[in-house]
Amino acid sequence: MAQIGVDDWVAQSGGRRDGGSGWRKLLARADSRLGWWPRLALVTLAGLIAGQLLTNVNLQTVAFNSLLYAMLALGLNIAVGWAGLLDLGYIAFFGLGAYGFAVLSSTATGASGSGGTHLPAIESIPIVILIAGVVGVVIGLIALRLSGDYLAIVTLFVGQAFMEVVNNVDPGTLGGVNGIFGLDSLHSFGSQVTSPLGYYYLALVMTVVLAGILHLLDTSRTGRAWRALRDDPLAASAMTIPVNKLKVMAFSFGAMVGALAGTLFAAEQNTVFPTNFTANILILIYACLVLGGVGSIAGAIAGGLVVTIGEQMLSSPNDAGYLFYGLILIVLVMRIRPWRNLAAVLTGVIGLGFAAHALAGAISSAAVAGAPGSGGSIGSAVRDYVIVPANPATYGNILYVVLICALVVIVRLHGTRRLLAVVPTVYIAACCWEARLIVNPSITTQIMIGAILIVTMAARPQGLLGTHRVETAEQ
């Protein structure tokens, strides 16, 4: 609760916040000098340069995917970030866009696998977006009968219902579990996009344009009204804002962006399957938005890039280690002060590992007979560090459970005890990683995505680029 007579103190608060030391200050100053549009231009430029540097088709696809998720996060942000509606049916609109495009632009819907409809993208995409918008309005109207929390459950069901529909209704047209094959490339006015790099550039243009549009919307009366109703729906409605109409609008706008991303996804992939639109993908999109910062355009884009690139790194045994050990190092460097404590912890972590490995090896050579899961230079660096037995699955499982318990304990500890607990925990994490986690990269990825949601919400609810928020006391 604010106090009376704190005006002057408050007046200086901005100054105090900017008055951090060293590089933070410089960064903050540079940040405040640069307007929104120049920043967008810089990002665009970086994207174009990146396109020139991406010579490998795999990398081009990863780059495309990261922009796709950035777009998806941008769309999700409209309902979740601006209007404060927990929309868990968003994935259905992504799917609707993809299936809509597939039906309107493929051969598969023809009776015998030939013929079909082949609308050019300039027609099919607007049709699909329009349909998504209308469906969004209908679902929004139903969902509005409910208070905020029920909305979540109804929309979660919407996602599930979408899966049931594409799996079961009219397999002749929608392909059932086998999906739809042989989609057209995006084509209009006699030209078409076929290469991964082409889709990357297209996605770049679309993301930048979308970000620009959303920024213009955010700074308009509609954006203000959304943010007002997120803070306090009742006060918003007492201040001439038709709350229900704006909620439906947010829902529907989000649906349209999701559908747009869906069309692009379908065209790039050439096929659509029901499994492209499961709850797992929804949670991935949420992870992008939450990590980047709910409510922030820049955050949604950054989240899309970080999560997709991270996911890609995790799937490669050579790169995953850099991400894992890098993250641990960053967290230690950021959280442990002063420097000598940090140095002590790092020394402890390294010393403990080699000592434990030597000890285990002396007791039983079978205990260290396994190879670390990491490949490349990291693999050889940690060979004499982590304990990995010949058949590491059960051992890794036990370590995983121990690790979770250790993390839970660390959260509760403070001061020196916490520092002491960090040392063995990091070592356990490393052993568990090499013995078990890296061996199942897809599961590890999922666990880490879940962890992103939990940890971000607990440690930094505004994500990487969002702004700090306070909550209205009652609601």
Add this chain to the structure above:
Amino acid sequence: MQEFIQTIVNGLQTGSLYALIALGYTMVYGILKLLNFAHGDVYMVGAYIGYFVIHWFGGPTALSIPVPLLILIMFALASTGCGLLGVAMERFAYRPLRDAPRIAPLITALGISFVLENTVLLLFGGFTRSYQTESFISATSGIHLGGVTINIVEIMVIVVSVAMMFGLRQIVHRTTLGKSMRAVASDREAAEMLGINVNRTIALTFFIGSAMAGVAGVMSGLAFDQITNTIGFLAGLKAFTAAVVGGIGSIAGAMIGGIVIGLAEAFSLSYISTKYADLIVFGILIVTMLVRPQGIFGRPLLQKV
């Protein structure tokens, strides 16, 4: 007629399980206004605990202890394990977020659900595991009713669920804990000022709700035989629907809602289509929302200004 009776029995059985899970949702929602999406996964963990208990005692075909004792041990371990899991979730994930934006704990709940599902996948693999109930509980013994057999498992599921719901009702209405729970639900700060240990009350609420989900998990394993790491999602979704249809916050509502959903699902499976059972449940949810948003037993909320 046979099919009709069988369908009703099936519906009651599934519905009882939904009701047990729904109770956890309803209790947690009532006390914290939090939709615990991870609750369905607690139920899944319960089913896995039951599975491993069977295997500790020699496996389904060579049990080393009598079946009733086995079932008791399964219930005991699953309810304790899941209860502790629920308490840990509350303590470490939800409690720090109690004064955070409403959306924050919901996102955390999504994260927990995802972590739980994938942890089970990592530890126990993604393949379907079977309780093989028929190896140790005869499917044909039970009550014979005009050509329909209501087998022991079905009877047990229904009886245990009703008993647990009755027990919960007694707890909430007759004990000090129940009073504290109701007090915290209606005003947390006021309850705290009156000397109620709010944190303990909330933790116990999570324990009881999760323990019931654990028992439901074991019973679903016995009744439906097959378990995977993903059974929690749909079960949780339907159980929450049951809680909403019955009127969230109401114990009787969760029970009736569970039965309604269970019966609807059973009838659509028998008479309409196996494919659209979920959509029909969804339809019930939508219709309830439109006609009676507060649910069958719920009271409309007064907006505080």
Add this chain to the structure above:
Amino acid sequence: MTPLLELDHLSLSFGGLRAITELDLHVEDKEIVSVIGPNGAGKSTVFNVITGIYDPTEGHVRLAGESITGLRPYKITRLGIARTFQSLRLFLNMSVKENVKAATYGKTHATPIESILRLPRARREEREVDALAEEVLSFFGQRLMGYRWDQPAYVLSYANRRRLEIARALATRPRLLLLDEPAAGMNPNETHEVTELIGRLRDELGLAILVIEHDMHVVEGISDRVVALDHGVKIAEGSYQSVATHPAVIEAYLGRDPEALAEE
């Protein structure tokens, strides 16, 4: 002549509980009417019925002769009744200026597409809204001006939050302003300032004002007329002097035996 605001036999019950019973109340153009009464007398509930948050069980609310009973809150505000909240319900995460600008939603009409393309109407409205926000904020002297425009509302002091609530209500361009305890939690200086402010709102902006206030000095200083409520029933109405000395009012505040209590 029809009054600006008229409550006609207004009743509201929640289940079995009668919050307001057959209340008649009217506010004339450019009149300042105070509503007083002990805690729980139903004062804020009256505001909630007028602004459409609750629908009355019986009776009517009329604005300049037209019934506004049962309209949604945002429509009522658009017709010219704006309010502040006793419990302070600012848009805490928006800047001071944005708080005020958000309240102009009903007076602007640019569609999202016009806004995105920054078409002439959107640009013109945005300029007008900006000017309006600055004008409304300047009403409080330097307190909400300059660097404060871009500060989020949550950094404001309590008194400034109350001021911003009033500024936000003014931005809807009301004819009638409902103030719910504008001086609550303020120190004597600030209270005095509020008293002056309410007078200026009427004199300079030509507003009619219905105000709930506990501070009797404020009530005395501003009111053309005072209405006293107890248990949702009007127990007295008239000038400050006549209401403040009315036996029913004293009894409502002090209990049964006003004579005996007064002697203590």
